[in-house]
Amino acid sequence: MFENVHEIILKVTRDCNLRCAYCYVRNKDRYRGERMSFALFKRLIDRYVLDQQKNSPDRQKQTLSLIFHGGEPTLLDTHELIRFMNYARRKIPYIQFGMQTNLTNISAELAIILQKYGISPGISADGWHSRFNQLRTRRQSKTIFRNVRLLKQYGVNCAPLIIINKLNIRSILTNIQRMLKIFGLQDIKANYVENIYTSDPAYPEVSADELITQLFLPVINQLKKKQVIVETNIAGMLDRFFQTSLFGVNNDPDKDNVSGNCYMKFCAGGNNIVEVDADGAVCSCGRWDAVHEVCQLGFINTADPWGLRSYGKAACLQIQKARQLRKKHCDICPAQNICSYGCLAFAYAKYKDFRIREELVCAYHLKAKKYLQENSSLILKAYAGARQWPVRKIHKKIFTVELPAGFPPLNEAQISQMPGWSVVNVDGQNLLQVILC
Ligand code: SF4
Numbered sequence: 001m002f003e004n005v006h007e008i009i010l011k012v013t014r015d016c017n018l019r020c021a022y023c024y025v026r027n028k029d030r031y032r033g034e035r036m037s038f039a040l041f042k043r044l045i046d047r048y049v050l051d052q053q054k055n056s057p058d059r060q061k062q063t064l065s066l067i068f069h070g071g072e073p074t075l076l077d078t079h080e081l082i083r084f085m086n087y088a089r090r091k092i093p094y095i096q097f098g099m100q101t102n103l104t105n106i107s108a109e110l111a112i113i114l115q116k117y118g119i120s121p122g123i124s125a126d127g128w129h130s131r132f133n134q135l136r137t138r139r140q141s142k143t144i145f146r147n148v149r150l151l152k153q154y155g156v157n158c159a160p161l162i163i164i165n166k167l168n169i170r171s172i173l174t175n176i177q178r179m180l181k182i183f184g185l186q187d188i189k190a191n192y193v194e195n196i197y198t199s200d201p202a203y204p205e206v207s208a209d210e211l212i213t214q215l216f217l218p219v220i221n222q223l224k225k226k227q228v229i230v231e232t233n234i235a236g237m238l239d240r241f242f243q244t245s246l247f248g249v250n251n252d253p254d255k256d257n258v259s260g261n262c263y264m265k266f267c268a269g270g271n272n273i274v275e276v277d278a279d280g281a282v283c284s285c286g287r288w289d290a291v292h293e294v295c296q297l298g299f300i301n302t303a304d305p306w307g308l309r310s311y312g313k314a315a316c317l318q319i320q321k322a323r324q325l326r327k328k329h330c331d332i333c334p335a336q337n338i339c340s341y342g343c344l345a346f347a348y349a350k351y352k353d354f355r356i357r358e359e360l361v362c363a364y365h366l367k368a369k370k371y372l373q374e375n376s377s378l379i380l381k382a383y384a385g386a387r388q389w390p391v392r393k394i395h396k397k398i399f400t401v402e403l404p405a406g407f408p409p410l411n412e413a414q415i416s417q418m419p420g421w422s423v424v425n426v427d428g429q430n431l432l433q434v435i436l437c
Pocket residue numbers: 261262263267268269284285286287342343344345346
């Protein structure tokens with residue numbers, strides 16, 4: 001069951017002190033007081049170690065990321081949290097801990113524990129001001145920022161994840177910039193919210209058009225002006241776009257060039273990452289809610305010779321997605337090199353079946369791709385600056401870009417398809433030359 005796993009999303013409780021409108025744990029009241037027991041945690045770790053040993057001796061050197069998640073993981077008693085981590089560290093030499101928290105329940109005692117165990121928590125927030133956080137709680141902003149300062153006092157940094165919704169979309173760039181300042185970061189991840197409770201798209205989801213005009217274009221314009229990329233998903237999209245345009249490397253899961261858990265045709269859910277719930281249920285990835293039986297790989301104690309049972313269940317999900325990719329003709333879509341292909345878990349939670357949300361996923365990526373393609377030379381210049389690739393001005397409208405060592409060779413066939421791009425040889429070195437049209 002855990003043979004191929006390198007990340008466990010550990011829902012130590014699905015209970016939470018907040019009731020966010022878009023949370024993917026449904027009906028939290030039914031989980032009031034739920035906490036994972038040490039006995040169950042011990043069984044999980046022992047099972048993980050056994051499955052890894054069965055797989056290959058090398059796998060024992062693979063780092064396991066154990067992410068305390070929920071619900072709200074800080075509801076777990078701090079002594080219990082220490083007990084969990086000490087046991088895991090004793091059994092798994094290569095382990096790192098993480099935590100995703102709403103940061104409303106932080107004490108000095110917990111800050112010391114986070115510092116000691118090297119945890120830089122991820123926090124979910126919808127913006128720097130309470131008015132942006134009304135889908136979470138009215139009081140949250142002040143509490144969060146007080147707790148950010150508290151953690152900083154103990155040398156603990158944390159990274160916010162902004163959830164883009166109807167209430168914060170119109171000032172999302174300002175929001176990102178204020179958050180960067182507060183948290184002392186260079187960039188922030190801003191995920192769009194998918195409303196999983198109703199097929200009514202009006203609340204609190206944003207549309208593809210809003211994402212383009214309010215997020216994508218402002219972030220790209222800022223890149224052009226200041227040579228910085230402040231949002232992580234768009235940074236990833238630009239990386240994929242330029243990787244394909246320069247090196248011919250595409251977003252193909254068969255090729256070993258994709259990183260991360262999502263953003264590929266067949267995501268890591270159920271294979272490299274799994275979710276383990278407080279009652280011992282093992283599901284594909286933390287975005288699934290245990291109410292969806294389709295995502296359940298089994299329980300910690302379930303017999304699973306060679307992992308075949310859980311691999312089979314995870315493969316079933318991916319086969320359903322493959323059907324949708326085929327139906328949408330993703331293999332010939334112009335946006336396929338930047339596309340995220342949408343999340344299986346969210347689409348299923350919303351519609352009770354597998355689908356790629358054309359009006360959101362396709363509309364957003366197709367528009368973004370068209371813009372990147374039409375403005376590729378100017379964006380490349382700014383992107384090269386942001387990535388600190390040496391750019392040399394040859395003429396008012398001509399520049400060259402030198403790719404630092406470690407990149408694949410420039411793909412001339414691919415480059416010749418981009419307007420104004422060519423490969424020139426200077427002092428025996430291939431450089432990319434761009435004529436701004
Ligand atoms: S795409 Fe969705 S289901 Fe797959 S790993 Fe990412 S969050 Fe999980």
